[in-house]
Amino acid sequence: MSDKDTFNATLAAATCALLGSAVATPVVAQEEASRWSFDSTLLYYGESDDRVQDVSAAVSAVRDFGDERKLSATLTADTLTGASPSGAIALDRPQTFTSPSGRAVYTTNAGEVPLDDTFHDTRFALSTSWTQPLARLYTFSAGLGFSTEYDYTHLGANLSLARDFNKRNTTVNAGVAWSQDDSNPVGGRPVPLSQMLDVGNNSNKRDGSESKDVLDLLLGFTQVLNRTTVLRVNYSYSDSSGYLNDPYKVLSVVDPLTGDTLTRVPVGQGPDGVYVFESRPDTRTKQSLYAEVKHAFGKPVLHFSYRYMTDDWGIDSHTGEIRLRWPLGEGYIEPQLRYYTQSAADFYRASLVGGAALPRYASADFRLGEFDATTVGIKYGHDTASGNEWSIRAEYYQQSGSVPQQQIIGNQAGRQQYPDLSALIVQFGYRFKL
Amino acid sequence: MNSTCAATLTRDFDHWTGRFVAMASPCEVLIDEASASLARQVLDAVSSEAWRIERKFSRYRSDSAVHQINQSAGSATPVDDETANLLDFAATLTRLSEGAFDITSGALRKVWTFDGGDRVPSQQQIDEVLAVVGWHKAEWRRPTLRLRAGMQIDFGGIGKEYAVDAAAEHVEKIAPGLCCLINFGGDVAVRNERASGKPWRVGIESYARAATAERVVQLARGALATSGDSRRFVFRDGRRYSHILDARTGWPVRNAPHSITVAADTCTQAGTITTLAMLQGRDAEGMLKATGVRYWLQ
Numbered sequence: 066m067s068d069k070d071t072f073n074a075t076l077a078a079a080t081c082a083l084l085g086s087a088v089a090t091p092v093v094a095q096e097e098a099s100r101w102s103f104d105s106t107l108l109y110y111g112e113s114d115d116r117v118q119d120v121s122a123a124v125s126a127v128r129d130f131g132d133e134r135k136l137s138a139t140l141t142a143d144t145l146t147g148a149s150p151s152g153a154i155a156l157d158r159p160q161t162f163t164s165p166s167g168r169a170v171y172t173t174n175a176g177e178v179p180l181d182d183t184f185h186d187t188r189f190a191l192s193t194s195w196t197q198p199l200a201r202l203y204t205f206s207a208g209l210g211f212s213t214e215y216d217y218t219h220l221g222a223n224l225s226l227a228r229d230f231n232k233r234n235t236t237v238n239a240g241v242a243w244s245q246d247d248s249n250p251v252g253g254r255p256v257p258l259s260q261m262l263d264v265g266n267n268s269n270k271r272d273g274s275e276s277k278d279v280l281d282l283l284l285g286f287t288q289v290l291n292r293t294t295v296l297r298v299n300y301s302y303s304d305s306s307g308y309l310n311d312p313y314k315v316l317s318v319v320d321p322l323t324g325d326t327l328t329r330v331p332v333g334q335g336p337d338g339v340y341v342f343e344s345r346p347d348t349r350t351k352q353s354l355y356a357e358v359k360h361a362f363g364k365p366v367l368h369f370s371y372r373y374m375t376d377d378w379g380i381d382s383h384t385g386e387i388r389l390r391w392p393l394g395e396g397y398i399e400p401q402l403r404y405y406t407q408s409a410a411d412f413y414r415a416s417l418v419g420g421a422a423l424p425r426y427a428s429a430d431f432r433l434g435e436f437d438a439t440t441v442g443i444k445y446g447h448d449t450a451s452g453n454e455w456s457i458r459a460e461y462y463q464q465s466g467s468v469p470q471q472q473i474i475g476n477q478a479g480r481q482q483y484p485d486l487s488a489l490i491v492q493f494g495y496r497f498k499l
Numbered sequence: 500m501n502s503t504c505a506a507t508l509t510r511d512f513d514h515w516t517g518r519f520v521a522m523a524s525p526c527e528v529l530i531d532e533a534s535a536s537l538a539r540q541v542l543d544a545v546s547s548e549a550w551r552i553e554r555k556f557s558r559y560r561s562d563s564a565v566h567q568i569n570q571s572a573g574s575a576t577p578v579d580d581e582t583a584n585l586l587d588f589a590a591t592l593t594r595l596s597e598g599a600f601d602i603t604s605g606a607l608r609k610v611w612t613f614d615g616g617d618r619v620p621s622q623q624q625i626d627e628v629l630a631v632v633g634w635h636k637a638e639w640r641r642p643t644l645r646l647r648a649g650m651q652i653d654f655g656g657i658g659k660e661y662a663v664d665a666a667a668e669h670v671e672k673i674a675p676g677l678c679c680l681i682n683f684g685g686d687v688a689v690r691n692e693r694a695s696g697k698p699w700r701v702g703i704e705s706y707a708r709a710a711t712a713e714r715v716v717q718l719a720r721g722a723l724a725t726s727g728d729s730r731r732f733v734f735r736d737g738r739r740y741s742h743i744l745d746a747r748t749g750w751p752v753r754n755a756p757h758s759i760t761v762a763a764d765t766c767t768q769a770g771t772i773t774t775l776a777m778l779q780g781r782d783a784e785g786m787l788k789a790t791g792v793r794y795w796l797q
């Protein structure tokens with residue numbers, strides 16, 4: 066056989082001579098997608114030192130109705146167990162706390178960062194969305210989401226509209242999402258900055274649920290730069306209002322000289338130190354800018370992304386990620402590296418000083434502190450003969466944070482301030498069509 | 500088949516469907532948004548063109564041009580323009596396939612019968628037939644063809660696809676811009692896009708299960724052709740011999756896909772590529788990739 070161009074040109078010329086006309090309007094044909102496609106994943110997330118363990122199973126189904134109209138639904142079930150830091154500082158003596166339910170106490174060993182180990186939950190989530198072209202060049206989609214767990218429910222809705230320009234090389238999209246989350250914590254909602262009380266005393270806890278409303282706006286831009294490179298830029302604005310506290314997080318109230326937690330004598334069972342429940346503002350506004358470049362070097366594809374986020378709590382964060390998808394046999398291998406860093410919230414306090422006026426807002430939640438985290442991972446995907454794909458992904462997450470020097474008082478200097486965290490993530494995935 | 504067999508026209512949800520039988524195949528024409536009288540006119544144009552080409556190029560009919568050529572083997576026979584065009588086209592395919600495709604290879608059917616049975620001819624039988632196979636043995640000086648005694652030609656492998664394109668051209672003349680899908684036994688052409696902008700949905704029959712669609716191809720315009728051996732083969736000693744014969748050896752092509760479907764601008768191009776790819780046997784997919792066409796294998 067002669068080479069491709071000669072072959073095609075010879076055949077086209079011979080056909081033209083045979084049919085006696087220059088009909089050749091270029092063919093427009095494509096295989097119709099399978100009506101149903103499924104993506105199932107099973108994920109394990111395990112933190113070191115018996116902290117949070119999460120097993121999550123998700124199935125998403127997409128029904129293709131043709132003409133770019135699609136209905137999708139995702140069902141997720143999560144089981145969380147383990148312990149998470151309560152916000153109290155480590156001491157050279159054991160510490161006793163009242164559990165969130167207000168019905169029992171638990172004790173942390175000397176030198177250990179206190180963890181609240183009553184943490185376990187099962188969550189179910191369902192989300193659905195519908196996508197369809199609205200007019201030539203316009204694509205519309207709308208979705209609803211719902212999730213429920215023991216002390217929390219979430220209801221969300223979203224709309225988005227995309228328009229193609231420039232022979233579909235440019236896409237601009239705008240979206241709006243709204244959600245309402247209801248929190249109904251175990252043992253009631255503690256009054257912010259009130260003290261942790263003895264077992265059986267719920268005078269500082271409020272019954273019923275409190276809600277949080279979140280409004281997200283998104284503006285996106287996708288540009289095909291050339292045959293091998295695509296750029297995407299997103300700006301998002303998020304406004305949360307309502308109950309933004311974590312009802313299970315506390316702060317230690319410490320002696321201004323020694324830095325040790327003030328002691329108290331419980332009546333019956335109760336905490337042996339002074340701890341107050343955290344207090345966060347009831348609004349939060351976040352803005353983020355995200356840029357992503359995908360470039361194909363022949364078959365291998367490089368993916369690079371960067372996100373900058375800033376909010377009015379004083380947290381600024383940067384996330385950089387790089388992935389390289391390398392073909393391997395009937396599949397591909399994809400190493401991945403991600404780096405994240407954030408500054409602390411303005412009201413982040415490792416502890417509060419006894420006798421001083423209480424600040425309006427304070428939280429010792431490590432997630433609002435200054436930290437950085439590195440994730441390294443690798444994924445292997447395999448395409449089966451029938452066009453399905455299975456994959457396995459493993460990631461290792463390493464986080465380390467610090468407490469601002471000026472917040473470290475007395476004896477605290479010699480103790481662990483902000484415990485390191487590492488986690489292992491393993492995910493199996495199987496994608497198939499019917 | 501002949502024109503006394505009626506072509507039937509029925510109204511479907513958003514198009515007309517005309518049906519008839521030609522070239523031993525079920526044929527249909529789907530007509531987008533037209534009056535009943537125009538739809539009937541289009542169906543008549545398509546069916547009469549199919550039957551005309553069948554009459555003219557059937558090797559079984561004693562009044563066909565091909566029959567006359569074959570009967571006159573040994574002497575020079577002048578042919579008309581349309582036949583000459585087909586001969587020129589066939590000669591190009593022979594050149595592109597380096598002799599594997601050949602319109603004189605039909606003689607091999609004397610020794611090969613692809614009926615699902617187990618008869619495999621001897622090498623000696625094949626060699627005897629090969630003496631009268633090979634386009635290079637014919638003298639073709641347009642408009643005159645001289646076949647050697649015993650040689651014969653047929654337009655199997657290109658005739659049906661040509662008929663689809665010819666019928667599409669015929670429709671374009673009587674109703675310019677009208678959208679219709681012409682399907683002769685799985686070889687399909689669409690000249691103009693539908694008013695709604697929606698593609699036609701064309702099912703590709705499963706090789707393994709007749710009358711079930713293996714996949715659906717959305718065709719807005721252009722053509723599809725399928726070549727396969729689902730019902731025509733010989734099975735002997737655990738080996739399946741496809742009906743695709745390599746004219747150079749007289750033996751069936753080995754390890755070809757069971758079915759190849761190709762999308763191209765015209766049905767003739769699509770059909771040619773499926774036929775030439777089949778002749779590549781195991782390397783069929785390599786050739787399809789090299790041409791850059793959109794294809795589906797089974």
